[in-house]
Amino acid sequence: MKHLLKLLDLSTEEIIDLLNLADQLKYERKHNIPHPHLQGKTLGMIFQKASTRTRVSFETGMVQLGGYPLFLSANDLQIGRGEPVQDTARVLSRYLDGIMIRTFAQQEVEDLAKYGSIPIINGLTDFCHPCQVLADLMTIREYKGSFQGLKMCYIGDGNNMANSLIVGGLKVGMEVSIACPKAYQPDEKVLAFAKANGGFTMTDSPIEAAAGADVIFTDVWASMGQEGEAQQRKIAFAGYQVNDALLEAANPECMVQHCLPAHRGEEITAEVFEAHAKEIFDEAENRLHAQKAVLVKVMG
Ligand code: CP
Ligand code: NVA
Numbered sequence: 618m619k620h621l622l623k624l625l626d627l628s629t630e631e632i633i634d635l636l637n638l639a640d641q642l643k644y645e646r647k648h649n650i651p652h653p654h655l656q657g658k659t660l661g662m663i664f665q666k667a668s669t670r671t672r673v674s675f676e677t678g679m680v681q682l683g684g685y686p687l688f689l690s691a692n693d694l695q696i697g698r699g700e701p702v703q704d705t706a707r708v709l710s711r712y713l714d715g716i717m718i719r720t721f722a723q724q725e726v727e728d729l730a731k732y733g734s735i736p737i738i739n740g741l742t743d744f745c746h747p748c749q750v751l752a753d754l755m756t757i758r759e760y761k762g763s764f765q766g767l768k769m770c771y772i773g774d775g776n777n778m779a780n781s782l783i784v785g786g787l788k789v790g791m792e793v794s795i796a797c798p799k800a801y802q803p804d805e806k807v808l809a810f811a812k813a814n815g816g817f818t819m820t821d822s823p824i825e826a827a828a829g830a831d832v833i834f835t836d837v838w839a840s841m842g843q844e845g846e847a848q849q850r851k852i853a854f855a856g857y858q859v860n861d862a863l864l865e866a867a868n869p870e871c872m873v874q875h876c877l878p879a880h881r882g883e884e885i886t887a888e889v890f891e892a893h894a895k896e897i898f899d900e901a902e903n904r905l906h907a908q909k910a911v912l913v914k915v916m917g
Contacts, residue, residue: 618914620730620737623723624747624784625810632754632788639755639903639910646681646906653683654913658714660684662740665691665720666841670877671740671748674905675717675912682909684916687713691720706733715916721842736915738908743777743842744804748911749876750781752903754789757832759903760872760896768792770830770867772823773857773884774850775803778836778876783807787814794818796826798853823856823863830867834874835859835884851883860886872896 618631627635645652660679664672672688679686691697696705702725709716710733718726718737723744730737739747754764761767769786771779775797784807786793793811795803799821802808811817820826827833838854839847864871873885873893881887890897 620915621747621911622726622730622737622739623745624750624781624788625806627747627788629788629790632751632785635751635907635910635914636755636758638913639751639907640759642909642913643903643906652681652909654917655679655682655684655714658682658684658916659687659712660715660717660912660916661687661689661709661713663689663691663694663696663716663718663720664740665697665718666741668719668740670901670904671717671719674908675740678905678909678912682912684714684912702728703732705729706731710734715912738911738915741777743840745781745784746777746876747781747785748904748908749778750785751911752907753782753834753874753876753900754785755903755907756874756896756900757791757872759899761831764789764791767831768794768829768868769832769834770826771795771797771834771836772826772859772863773797773835773854774838774840775801776836776840778834779803780807782834783811783817787811787816790816792816794820794826794830796820796823796857798857801853823858824866827863827866830871832872832874833859833864833867834876836876837878837880838883854884858884858886859889861888864889874900877901 676686706729715736717740719740723742726739769791780803838850
């Protein structure tokens with residue numbers, strides 16, 4: 618594995634390998650067993666959007682692996698003043714051992730990989746959020762033991778999270794159902810993959826999608842960069858909420874997951890969030906372990 622640009626690029630075997638390594642790194646951290654796989658290596662972290670989890674987990678993850686993380690805000694880089702990504706990629710490749718980038722266009726991440734000569738990790742684009750979904754898959758396997766026979770459901774916007782969950786869930790062999798308004802469906806490339814793969818259903822009825830689910834995901838109605846559409850989206854997504862009534866349709870032991878940040882009273886009720894807080898914060902913790910696995914695979 619050279620880069621992590623999107624889950625569509627990874628085989629099932631590569632995903633499972635990453636999850637196994639993540640479990641091992643989590644075990645080692647819990648038992649204070651050092652794992653300095655990236656001694657002396659430097660990761661540049663470019664952020665064009667806000668972040669709590671991604672920034673802090675990558676930064677501490679690099680330190681735990683014996684490496685050095687460099688936080689690079691796009692506001693301070695020349696990229697923020699229009700220096701082309703092709704040039705940024707070639708320059709940073711001369712200094713760093715890897716780059717994590719959070720940005721808007723997926724093409725920018727693909728271009729960094731194309732023009733640079735070091736591993737590139739996607740820390741979220743408008744198209745996908747592969748690091749998050751690796752942590753999500755890790756958490757599901759931790760709670761359920763395996764992916765076999767599980768139904769994963771996603772309620773809400775057909776956004777970066779929906780795109781990555783569909784691909785990740787199907788690649789590890791889960792059944793995947795999603796409910797979203799007709800005007801807010803996932804990316805066409807993702808839908809084409811899902812249809813060809815099988816085991817996928819899409820509806821505009823949340824109750825239908827949640828029927829018999831073993832894990833239900835949701836995400837914000839307005840993502841970073843869509844703040845101006847927030848009002849219009851509140852209307853479009855009314856009814857696409859993870860609440861007690863929806864959970865009645867799911868399996869009794871159904872997990873609830875949320876990548877965070879969450880908007881209580883919008884995509885999820887405060888009651889459901891708090892009832893499933895342990896699962897949700899385990900999911901957030903697993904960002905650290907899953908990303909360390911990615912760092913070791915691409916930079917080790
Ligand atoms: N879930 C997630 O990526 O969180 P941040 O935006 O805080 O990094
Ligand atoms: N869909 C959200 C995910 C945040 C982690 C966003 O892009 O803002």
